[in-house]
Amino acid sequence: MNLAAECAAEAAQLTVPGLLRRNAESYPGAGALTAGTRTLSWAELREQVAGMARGLQALGLAPGERLLIMMGGRFEHWIADLAAAHVQAISCTAYHTLSPEQIAYVARHSAASVVVLEGAGELERWGQALAGTPSIRHVVVVDDVPLPDDERFLSWERLRERGARLHEQDPAVLEKLTDAIEPHQPVAMMYTSGTTGDPKAVVLSHYNVLYEAVALNRAVPVDKHQPAIAYLPLAHIAERELAIYRALYEATHIYICADPGQVVGTLAAVRPTSFFGVPRVWEKIAGGLRAALASMPEGDRAGALPVIVHQLGLDQITWPVSGSAPLPAPVREFLASAGIDVLEVWGMSETTGCATANTPGDAKPGTVGRPLPGVEVRIAEDGEIFVRGPIVFLGYLQPDGTVRKETDEDGWLATGDIGTLDEDGFLTITDRKKELLITSSGKNVAPTKIEGLLRAHPLVGYALAVGDNRPYLTALITLDEETAPGWAAARGITGPAAGLAAHPAVRAELDALVEEVNGKLARAEQIKRYRVLPSAWSPETGELTPTLKLRRRIIHDRYSPDIAALYD
Known part of the structure; x- marks a missing residue:
């Protein structure tokens, strides 16, 4: 059996709730999520998810319905997302920076049944959407804030308590929910950034997100329980894949950095072995290194970079990764001189994140690497990149609730990116077709x-x-x-x-x-x-x-x- 077939065979046996159950049973005391001084073990996380899943089920959230989430990095975000997966609903995190008009668009287009909001600020910004979206039956608010006098609104704590009682009365229900899920069912969706028009709702299956996790593990193996930092929004495909799905597969210990501005301090505390950054993050790290050097007397600068890298917590990283946009060559070269060999990857929400990757020992600077196992890439006559394989999404959600397939009859997805493939199979991105x-x-x-x-x-x-x-x-x-x-x-x-x-x-x-x-x-x-x-x-x-x-x-x-x- 070749590598692609091995990945496919393994991913076909996995679901998101199934992996959470595996981790809770096999590694009950190991850390799953840490935020500040609080840590949830895998067993504790599953118990919290169980109560919320039963609570959502009691609200009438049905298979295939959409649950929208808007909150920052906190335990409840992971719990709500994983709970929705247990009842076969499709979870979707809305970007925290959306305007009220954009929120209203997402709410109407998704026809969401349940919305989970963080607090008073989110309630205010969702006013237009909540008033104009008849599909929304329930609004769950996490923070302890005054709620509108409307039967649709309830607190997270009230829902949690209700669900916990139901789970305590009949814990076998959770196992039945877990066993009922099939790998090719939808698990989540996310709205594209909307750089050239209205955002589109990308629908992903359990098989999509877990094949990606399996293939990444084959490309860059990591030991279980490694520490990792989550600081990007969970509306971003990279963070969703790494901090939820790959974390489940690898039983990773995720440290939540709720304030992206504090990511450098978190790096120093956690010292992860891999770290994903959009180019702007790596540019800021490079700028910080340059500033630290410039502040030193000239005679002390020689050999100072490794010390600074250690102080930043980047000295343990074996796979520093950049994606989402091209990393400027001068930034990459400067970081390499500091011992941080940032490797670029390429993908999009529609390919479940990474479709090609440079990996340690198999990299070519200036490219975005070779396709993951089981992923095919070809270049059309006009230079557009096409992708085929198990990571290609189910399709775009339509306003009527159906999912429109976007691949051609042979399974190829037109990405809209322009690029070239060299003789060794490394892909170089040159631009966006529309840009x-x-x-x-x-x-x-x-x-x-x-x-x-x-x-x-x-x-x-x-x-x-x-x-x-x-x-x-x-x-x-x-x-x-x-x-x-x-x-x-x-x-x-x-x-x-x-x-x-x-x-x-x-x-x-x-x-x-x-x-x-x-x-x-x-x-x-x-x-x-x-x-x-x-x-x-x-x-x-x-x-x-x-x-x-x-x-x-x-x-x-x-x-x-x-x-x-x-x-x-």
Whole structure:
């Protein structure tokens, strides 16, 4: 039996509730989740999930119905998600940064029956959705806050107590629920980031998410009970796969970092053996290392990087991973010089996360690695990447509750990404099909390559290349709120951070950066003019998705006067 067949045979025997039961029985006292000073063992986690599953069942949450969750990193998030899986409902975490209008869209489109919200802030933001979505029968609120005078609303504690009593009266019900689940049934869904239009609801099966876990284990084996950090939203496919499904398969001990801004401190405390970061996270780590070096006397810098890496808690990592967007080469090279050989992977929600991966001992810098066992990749004539295999999702949820299959008759999924395969089977991503810029002279330009080169500088937070249907390329640039003030202070520049965008020294540095970047680009790719914006971009202000990707359409609309000025 080959490796792909082995993965398929194993995954076909697994379900999410079945793995939770296995861990509770085989490793009852081992840590499953830690948040702050509290830890739940696998046995305790299953007991909590059992009570919530019986509570949701008592509310009438039926197989195939949708349960929406909006809360941060806390035990209750995992408990609600796993409980929904036990009653064969489809759980979905909504990004915490969604606007009330976006929340209303997700609520209506999903036709959710039950919503689990964290507290008063979420209740307020969900007001429009709760009033306008007749499918929502129950709203469960985790925090102890005043609830509306409406029979749909109930507290988490009340539901937990009710479910715990039912479970105590007849614990065999949980085992029957667990045994009734089939691997190819839906387990969860997630909404895409919506970089180019309305978000789509990606539906995944138990087989999808657990085949991914099995295949990753074959590619990068890890011992059971290894510590890992969860800091990204569980609406993000990478965090959902690593912190829920692979954690169940590997019986990983997950340390929840509720505040992503504290991830560096958590790394130092946990010292994980693997760590996934979107490029922005690795850029910030590289910026922190550079800042630490710059603060030292010049004579002390030699050999200091390994000490700093140890202090950051990164010295135990054997598989540092980057995905979701290209990692700028200068950032990757600097981290490698510090002993952190970040390996890039590639995938999307529709491929259950990682479809190709660079792994320790089998990596090629600048690529996103080779396909996982059992996954096939081919390149179409126009350069678009197609994927086939057990990790390809069931389809997109439709407003009527059906799931629309997106693969062709041969099982191939069109990804929308553009790339190349080399003679060794390593994949290189060059751009998004819908994001390619075509200048007025007909030249095709990949903006992410240019933007990545600009973002490698510690002054730059984000950059957007502009040039579609225009005679030449320009760029909008924002300064990095964290590293730009340090850069300025090291050069004796004082004053408010908001004034840095117009400071002559900053402009001179950015002029030099653009000249340097242009020297690495073909003539059609070079930036002729740029504008530094006075404020940063974030998911909260709308220019970025919750996964920190550019919302190009929104940026173009919002900053159209600035863009027009670049072409005056």
